[in-house]
Amino acid sequence: MTKRRSKKTLPIVEYPNDALRAKCTLTLPDTKYRRKIIEELFATMIKNGGVGLASPQVGYYFDLFVMQTQKDKFFQACYQPSIIYASKETSTEMEGCLSIPGVSRLVERPKKIVVSHLDGWTGNKVEGWLTDLDAHIFQHELDHLSGRLIIDHPEVKIDEEEYD
Ligand SMILES: [Zn+2]
Numbered sequence: 001m002t003k004r005r006s007k008k009t010l011p012i013v014e015y016p017n018d019a020l021r022a023k024c025t026l027t028l029p030d031t032k033y034r035r036k037i038i039e040e041l042f043a044t045m046i047k048n049g050g051v052g053l054a055s056p057q058v059g060y061y062f063d064l065f066v067m068q069t070q071k072d073k074f075f076q077a078c079y080q081p082s083i084i085y086a087s088k089e090t091s092t093e094m095e096g097c098l099s100i101p102g103v104s105r106l107v108e109r110p111k112k113i114v115v116s117h118l119d120g121w122t123g124n125k126v127e128g129w130l131t132d133l134d135a136h137i138f139q140h141e142l143d144h145l146s147g148r149l150i151i152d153h154p155e156v157k158i159d160e161e162e163y164d
Pocket residue numbers: 096097098099140144
């Protein structure tokens with residue numbers, strides 16, 4: 001019997017599909033199955049040139065997303081993720097979403113967050129800081145797990161006079 005690493009990619013669910021509005025609370029206690037889902041999510045994220053992908057974007061309702069940090073290019077599988085601290089200071093970044101092709105939006109979010117999740121591969125608890133773009137990616141993907149999209153965020157208007 002040959003063993004092959006799964007490189008299966010999945011079709012991306014696009015707005016306005018109702019799947020994107022689901023609350024994703026399903027657990028994945030079977031480690032082997034969880035790793036299979038994570039591999040599918042990473043393969044799909046990479047194929048589509050994304051930096052993050054949440055399970056509802058491929059039609060799953062698991063409490064899980066994957067992301068690649070931009071600071072150190074670390075591939076992170078975040079299972080049962082949450083934010084335990086968010087700074088009052090905010091940062092604004094242009095965000096896109098694989099589920100809303102052609103749309104990007106300036107979104108304002110806390111600049112620094114302390115996050116908690118289980119490492120999807122091992123199930124070990126992880127806690128750590130994320131800042132700026134990496135904080136945005138985590139919060140963007142976490143939003144997906146409660147059915148929130150970038151178009152639900154108030155549009156940040158840049159005062160053009162600031163740049164004169
Ligand atoms: Zn998205």
